[in-house]
Amino acid sequence: MGVSGGSPTSRFECTRRLSAADSQCIWNAIAEIGARVGDRFTSNVPLFNCFGDHKMAVRGLVSARPWVADDGQEGGGGDGGIMMVAGYPSLREAVIAVAKKELREDRVSREQALQLMKEWLQKSQDIKNGRLDDAFILRFLRVKKFSVPLAQQTILKYLHFRNIYSHYCRQLDYLEPPVYELLKSGYLFALPQRDKLGRRVIFANAGKLDPYKYHNTDMAKAHLVTYETLLEDEDNQVLGFNHVTDLKGVCAAQMTLWSPSELGAIIKLGEQAVPMRHKEIHFLNVPPAFRMVYDFCKTLFSEKMRNRFYLHSSLEELHQSVDPKILPKEYGGTIPMSEMIDMWMKEVSRKRDALLSLDRMESQKVMHSYKPRTTTPKASNGITSLPGSFRRLEVD
Structure with missing residues (x-):
């Protein structure tokens, strides 16, 4: 830094x-x-x-x-490398300024809020083995702009989310074979360099997900491993995240991994419970036949999130919003995607213990029960998981 x-x-x-x-x-x-x-x-x-x-x-x-990580790679040390952030002389100054301007965070507010949150966590009858380290508590305070009551509600929602979707949220181990394969394939990874506003960019290759091989549990865990790893960095908590998703190669069978009601429930609760500041969400190569699915999925998010969705018809158009220098070489950057993936895998490895320790936290209060799907949805010519027109959707 x-x-x-x-x-x-x-x-x-x-x-x-x-x-x-x-x-x-x-x-x-x-x-x-x-x-x-x-x-x-x-x-x-x-x-x-x-x-x-x-x-x-x-x-x-x-x-x-640039910071040199312990693996010898520049810019891959978990903070995305040192770079100039637009309008600020360094990343440190950018973090301090954004925290104060957007989150109402300064030394006094931070110390007071942390003290109140720690006292509440220690006294709460609903939370067992809650993490008391600053980095964990601050992610909830920051996403709620240092409103202690709202941060407390978000922690309860977070633990509730982990309870009812325990098959997705527990044992977030990147070494679990399906999760490791997805991450290693480049299905989902964070770019080593930050964007011009200092944000980490989460890059997704949707076509890398083979619906005939992987369960929705594998997909969800790949995302949660990525999100939880990035949230361990306080700079990311403050500056937020940029998303770039390439939909080239997606197929209708991928949508059969989720039922509409299941997808809607996890997106709605996940948006409220996972303390991330999603600033921009870019989509590239959306097949015309897939627009209906895109439009449906977009409605599952809040209006605030929907206003941050951007569709790009070409790579050149994406470059107008995302600096091509930070993208993989295959998308106009300088670092090959394979090298970026290797750097990301090492970053995830360094946070493995922290992610596994999340399972020690428990919520004593479950608001409602949830029965997880126990079998992998059928992904074949006889698609049965989605009703109506989704059932017949084919993508070129």
């Missing part, structure tokens, strides 16, 4: 005073510090003091050079 410390000119001048050997030595030390403080660098990190006269040079290096 970038660190402010003087003007850009002074930072680079300070950096240039170091020899290549000194720079590499300091950078190795920074990497060690990064592992200890969670890849976060701020001007008040005490460990910076150990660099003595080179303190400003170290800050210059951190600001000027």
